Amino acid sequence: MSIVGDGGFSMLMGEFASAVALELPIIILLMNNESYAMEANAMAAAGLASFGVRLTDVRYDQVAEASGGVGLRTTPAELPAVLREINRTTKPVLIDLKVDPIPLPTAKL
Ligand SMILES: Cc1ncc(C[n+]2csc(CCOP(=O)(O)OP(=O)(O)O)c2C)c(N)n1
Numbered sequence: 890m891s892i893v894g895d896g897g898f899s900m901l902m903g904e905f906a907s908a909v910a911l912e913l914p915i916i917i918l919l920m921n922n923e924s925y926a927m928e929a930n931a932m933a934a935a936g937l938a939s940f941g942v943r944l945t946d947v948r949y950d951q952v953a954e955a956s957g958g959v960g961l962r963t964t965p966a967e968l969p970a971v972l973r974e975i976n977r978t979t980k981p982v983l984i985d986l987k988v989d990p991i992p993l994p995t996a997k998l
Pocket residue numbers: 893894895896897898900920922924925926927928
């Protein structure tokens with residue numbers, strides 16, 4: 890299983906189609922906070938107003954399905970049940986996990 894951010898995944902999401910083509914049995918857990926939260930946190934730590942750090946609500950589960958894989962959109966509360974339901978598959982699975990876009994106020998940069 891690979892745990893990724895929505896910003897990081899969207900920069901290289903064409904690679905998901907490669908994973909489908911190669912029939913890789915992988916699971917991607919995408920932490921979808923609709924933001925570049927690390928950058929937002931860095932700006933806050935530097936005393937700057939945040940700029941350019943919000944992302945739109947992309948349906949990454951649909952991107953996965955359109956690429957020929959399995960896409961599931963869920964919440965933290967439903968995640969344990971979703972993980973139990975995933976069967977072993979030759980198709981890559983992407984779990985689009987909707988989480989809160991909360992910066993980390995204690996991070997030191
Ligand atoms: C190719 C590239 N561009 C820009 C950056 C700068 N960068 C570091 S963290 C980050 C935000 C990542 O956002 P996301 O993957 O959604 O994770 P989050 O911080 O929201 O959990 C960016 C843009 C980078 N590391 N690599």
